[in-house]
């Protein structure tokens with residue numbers, strides 16, 4: 266099994282020219298009869314911050330579990346947005362997040378400007394447990410934010426922190442989705458795992474939570490939460506790929522749950538930060554063998570419905 270897996274990884278991570286890859290990505294969604302892809306988990310942030318993130322990956326920092334992680338699309342911002350368009354990604358996000366207090370408001374200002382000059386990006390905002398969080402979350406919503414990102418692992422905070430309650434309530438009421446990295450992969454954080462977020466959902470059952478990375482590695486616990494709360498969704502980011510299957514495999518026994526929750530799974534990729542080509546994420550979904558209807562929903566229709574696109 267391991268041998269097969271490694272061989273596949275070799276094949277699918279062979280560096281093909283970007284133009285060639287774009288053609289393959291377009292063939293993928295064209296073959297499904299889709300008008301393109303919607304990717305709810307792509308990273309755009311101020312260049313200085315993104316370069317710091319890349320430096321962290323290069324140095325095999327502890328939050329990435331000491332894994333070898335070569336960034337595939339290390340390019341200027343304009344080239345990265347152009348490539349997503351070449352892939353036929355109709356809409357994407359600017360996942361950005363603070364690792365300390367006093368940073369979210371500034372990131373939100375940058376993200377609002379990025380959304381203004383990037384019409385195919387869903388205006389993204391972020392938050393952190395701090396005294397003015399409710400104020401700047403409200404401001405971001407009023408400025409047109411359509412999705413939020415919360416990173417419980419990097420931010421090292423409890424998502425059920427009292428200071429965040431008003432913000433969660435506000436977002437639940439405004440029906441604005443929050444993509445949250447709350448699983449314990451690739452390395453656990455102090456407040457990762459299903460338990461803290463279950464406390465948030467108990468207080469805000471209508472919060473439109475999108476569990477990043479399918480909750481890796483606590484896949485089943487997060488799928489259980491999606492069964493319990495009808496506004497909980499999961500994004501596919503990095504899941505099912507050879508890279509992730511190599512150290513946090515998705516359990517076969519959860520495939521029926523994955524099928525049944527087909528209207529709550531959303532394509533996410535982690536572009537540009539993946540250690541393999543974009544196309545591999547799509548092939549990883551396809552080889553699950555859950556059928557074309559499932560793929561159409563996951564790669565486009567579910568997000569189109571959620572964001573009214």
Ligand SMILES: [Zn+2]
Nearest residue numbers: 306308360535
């Ligand atoms: Zn990410």
